[in-house]
Amino acid sequence: MAALSPSERRLMKELMSLMKEPPPGVTVDGDQASQNLTLWTVHMEGVPGTLYEGEKFVLQFKFTNKYPFDSPEVSILS
Known part of the structure; x- marks a missing residue:
């Protein structure tokens, strides 16, 4: 697997943070985001x-x- 670009590393960090401690009433489709980090x-x-x-x-x-x-x-x- 190719190394993540700086943009992808940042998105991964923010996605993990949002999934771990989401604001009240907010959820992210983590399965979809893990398949396509930019969507x-x-x-x-x-x-x-x-x-x-x-x-x-x-x-x-x-x-x-x-x-x-x-x-x-x-x-x-x-």
Whole structure:
């Protein structure tokens, strides 16, 4: 297996941190992200006490090889 690029090492570190200690209401599809480190699917629940309480959102993050110096493209899937 080829060595990870600096961008991939950073993404791996952030993915592991997010999976180990996720913010409340946030989960990452770790299986998908481990197959393609530059494509994450993130599930978010609306924060209690806000207009979004009870809502569920699915976001897709696409990272480039310039990450973290280039922002990811984020799409709302549902």
